[in-house]
Amino acid sequence: MAKRFQPGIVSANDLLSGAVIYLAENGNWVSTMSEAEFITDADRAEERLSFAERQPEIAVGPYIAPADNTDAGPVPNHFRETFRAQGPSAPARKSWGGANA
């Protein structure tokens, strides 16, 4: 039996920075999950994943990340995606500067 489709969003890592990116409905890549397109059916998911995979110069490893939809847009429904969206929980390094801070 086919696995039931779980609604979600297309996410990947940005080729140059490695940062977490999400695919918006207009085809742009955005850095905020709430601006991502919420995908509710398997056909649309396949289409958008295929669209993402045709942009290897931007997106590395695109996949469908399960999410819930809210009035404010998609939100993570698994802690891994929460940490991807928020960044590391450890606070110490923020004051340490460097070019990429």
Next chain:
Amino acid sequence: MLDAQTNVTRTYLDRRVEEFRAQVNRRIDGSLTEDEFRPLRLMNGLYLQLHAYMLRVAIPYGTLNPDQLDVLAEISERWDRGYGHFTTRQNLQYNWPKLPDVPDMLARLADVNLHAIQTSGNTIRNVTADPLAGAHADELLDPRPVAELIRIWSTDHPEYQFLGRKFKIAVTGSPADRAVTKAHDLAVRIVERDGEIGYQILVGGGLGRTPVVGRVIRDFLPQADLLPYLEAVLSVYNLAGRRDNKYKARIKITVNEMGLEEFSARVDEAFARIRPEFTGADQDLLAELQAGFEPPALEARDTAAFDAALAEDPVFRSWADINLRPHFRDDHAIAMISLKPHGGVPGDASADQMRIVADLARIYGNDEIRVTQEQNLVLPHVAKADLPAVFGVLKAHGLATANAGLASDIIACPGMDYCALATARSIPIAQQIAEALADYEVEVGEMAIKISGCINACGHHHLGDIGILGLDRAGVENYQITLGGDAGSDMKIGEKTGPGFGYDEVVGAVERLIHAYLDLREDGERFRDTIARTGAEPFKSALYDEEANRDAA
């Protein structure tokens, strides 16, 4: 010591940097797909993690000179976020590099003879060693010439670029195992028999989902047989090791499935074939390397100032009692520099801190710095007379936490704060435990808490007095506790206690274990001694029964 200016490997490193620069350019301009590029970047130590790339730099046998540490600091500021993360295998990881910058980072590393080659992939990884090599009072012989020989032999060795799985080698010259040798695919222990120096060889150790204590395959190998014997082991593994299932591809599985006796017989057969190919050039090189690792010519120094500081300054005294280790000279000491401030990220050092340690090594430390498997730094040769001054500088830069070997000296992998493989967070658990125990860890004494954020066990949880393994249980972080592990020369794998704990329950669980120990221990017993005497039951009871009692109340 390796000479960054004249070392012949510089040409090789330059070539590798330019090769990778071209590969990065071809990935960015679309000539290479990610599938084509991934193995190429991994060969250069570049991972793609949760939020960013990660560059893993090898610190061969954990030894750095001050110029190298300065460059590691500089790189973190020019191309990252101003800090580096020291790992349990004597590597340094940059957590925030940008892909187009990585070739420049590698070029700068090459200036001081450092690189990221073979810090990833199915090849022989960074060769690690006792971090107190060449300094500790208990050492038979400095293991680093042997580690360097193995590093030179294994770097870019064409036969070992596509092994069935990664292959980790550690070397020690001390009976006290500070290099976790029994958790390595292959380990070399320098030993003495009837006045002759030779090597005890262990194979098949490893942690991960199938933890195995390495076993002795050769009790005493003559020095001249080392490289041919290692080639024999690798050739048997390369052919017989499984490639159908990556979880069964490490040499520990090969040895277990084949049996040590059969594996050893095949190695002997291969050795007989390979040995004649080695006609002595390796031994000439080893002799050259040994000359570069001569014990330092340290001046005799009066220890009166040290003794006075011990008597007068209780804060210095506490640090000295906890963080110093015995040097082969009585008037010197080994200073452990904790990268575990209470509430900090285990193993992280800022660029400023790296520079401070580099300067201390220049002024007081014979130009040497070491990186430990416990994710700390070391000044291996400090005159006791200079220790009060060294302590003062360390203290001013957040580097004087007196906790080496105590409960807050926690090994923790990056976990789900960084790592794409992680199933739960490690760092915040470590931070919370360290803060909770800070006030009474001196009373608790020697204690190894080790935390991994997934079954791959980079945080060595199997080897902790208290081990913590973070898992994803039905979409929630859950932490399994193991007890009775030991990373020393009689390495032991800890035993699971029972059901795991939620993220908010782990600190309480660890504190219950520690309080149970304080109640149960007899004079002079460490945590591991008490557990060996009482068994795990009273500790399990502290973990689970009290919780049941509290829930029922």
